[in-house]
Amino acid sequence: MGYAQANLVILPERYAFDFLLFCQRNPKPCPLLEVLEPGKFRTDIPCYNIYRKGKLETTVKEIKNIWKPDFVTFLLGCSFSFEEALLRAKIPVRHIEENKNVPMFISSIACKSAGVFLGPMVVTMRPIPSDKVSRAVQITSRYVSVHGAPVHIGDPSKIGIRNLNKPDFGDPVTIQRGEVPVFWACGVTPQAVVMKAKPDLCITHTPGHMFISDLLNEELAAL
Amino acid sequence: MGYAQANLVILPERYAFDFLLFCQRNPKPCPLLEVLEPGKFRTDIPCYNIYRKGKLETTVKEIKNIWKPDFVTFLLGCSFSFEEALLRAKIPVRHIEENKNVPMFISSIACKSAGVFLGPMVVTMRPIPSDKVSRAVQITSRYVSVHGAPVHIGDPSKIGIRNLNKPDFGDPVTIQRGEVPVFWACGVTPQAVVMKAKPDLCITHTPGHMFISDLLNEELAAL
Structure with a gap:
């Protein structure tokens, strides 16, 4: 509790500049916490997904046997950090209350492209009581380094979402009377964008097996 | 007035990943406003400095004749944006009052290195009345995209600065009784770091001939 968790993306070096540029241009969905230099590695992520040409090939506990010196490791911030802060301020986080995964939607907001990487922004939705939206x-x-401020507040159709009860990923959650749907950029965006680009190889963490950093969430906060 | 100005750095592609990573790791001295993809160019910067192996070779108004398709252009935010905001809040900006260049110091704060790029953080100093430091x-x-919050407030010796009247670059300014020296990360840092790495070629804007963007300073501001 209290420490920042991170999503993992590993790509061969020839994709690294474009992906780093994609993250720099789209900091809300792709908040970089750290990038390791080509070849540098860590061994403390508990489970990995291996994708070839954008398709999941296998899930493994170690990647030593396929590691190459040109692999570049990206660690991206995740919304767990700000959810902890919302809860501390007594702002309800519905999917936590209902013990579900956060509902995620492929929005009509286009990310800024960079080289081979392009695609729509995936957003998470949390219903917030009207009087707490501002807070x-x-x-x-x-x-800012874990998605930051909402990208959209209110009418889902304005960002191409037709039915809040049918998320593209995760689970639907209850929206109570007097609550406003609030949308944040989601860390699934960079993963979706990478898969769409179909790189020869991409390694990510397996969902639920993230990297846990030694940074306190509070250290990530500005002002 | 009101529009964000930017520092320019152009490097051959083989340095681009490391420099982008350096900026990502050191956002306060190297606040990236935009990176053009390899080969993409602009022609609206009025004057350029051309450096070879870290040494100034010449100053020119056009670079069409030396442009190569692997050149990568970086545009970095500058403190002019936040100085405008300080002035609007009636916080004095001494070097503007005294019609001087801001005093800059090579501090003992080490930047996080990335590949061939490493070196100390260059900081600017503005004396601020005690009761206005918090503001x-x-x-x-x-x-945040134009250097953000101060990196140090108070005792200059703590960051390796011996004499505030002898800046490494720019001009000394008057520090009045009851004023505190406040230090911000400076955009000279990435230039100094690039020169130290002695790339075969580097092109920058000539001081006083910056890129003027179509972004309002207010568009850069968070919260």
Whole structure:
């Protein structure tokens, strides 16, 4: 509790500049916490997904046998950090209350492209009571390195979402009377964008097996 | 007035990943506003400095004749944006009052290295009245993409600065009684770091001939 978790993306070096540029241009869905230099590795992620040409090939506990010196490791911030801050401020986080995965939607917001990487922004939705929306914006704005402020507040159709009860990923959650759907950029975006680009090889963490950093969430917060 | 100005750095592609990573790891001295993909160019910067192996070779108005398709262009935010915000809040900016260049110092704060790029952080100093230091922190914190909050407040010796009247670059300014020296990361840092790495070729804007963007400073501000 209290420490920042991170999503993992490993790519061969020839994709690394474009992917780093994609993250730099789309900091809300792709908040970089760290990038290791080509060849540098860590061994403390508990489970990995291996994708070839954008398709999941296998899930493994170690990648030593396929590691190459040109692999570049990216660690991206995740919304667990700001959810902890929302809860501390007594702002309800519905999917946690209902013990579900956060609902995620492929929005009509286009990311800024970089080289081979392009695609729509995936967003998460959290229903927030009207009188707490402003506070939710303030709190998450502090966490620029873990998605930051909402990208959209209110009418889902404005960002191409037709049915809040049918998320593209995760689970639907209850929206109570007087609550506003609030949308944040989601860390699934870079994964979706990478798969779409069909690189020869891409390694990610397996969902639920993230990297746990030694950075406190509070260290990530500005102002 | 009101529009963000940017520092220019152009490097051959083989240095681009390391430099982009250096900027990502050191966002305060190297706040990236934009990176053009390899080969993409602009023609609206009025004057350029051309460096070979870290030494200034010449200053020219056009670079069409030496342009190569692997050149990568970086545009970095500059403190002019937050100085405008300080002035609007009636916080004095001494070097502007005294019609001087801001005093800059090579500090003992080490940047995080990336590949061939490493070196100390260059900082600017602005003397701020004690009762306005807190407000100056709040205001500049909003401008994360143009250096953001101060990196140090108070005792210059703590960051390796011996004499505030002898800046490494720029001009000394008057520090009045009851004023505190406040230090911000400076955009000279990436230039100094690039020169130290002695790349075969590097092109920058000529001082005083920056890139003027179509982004309002206010568009750069968070919260």
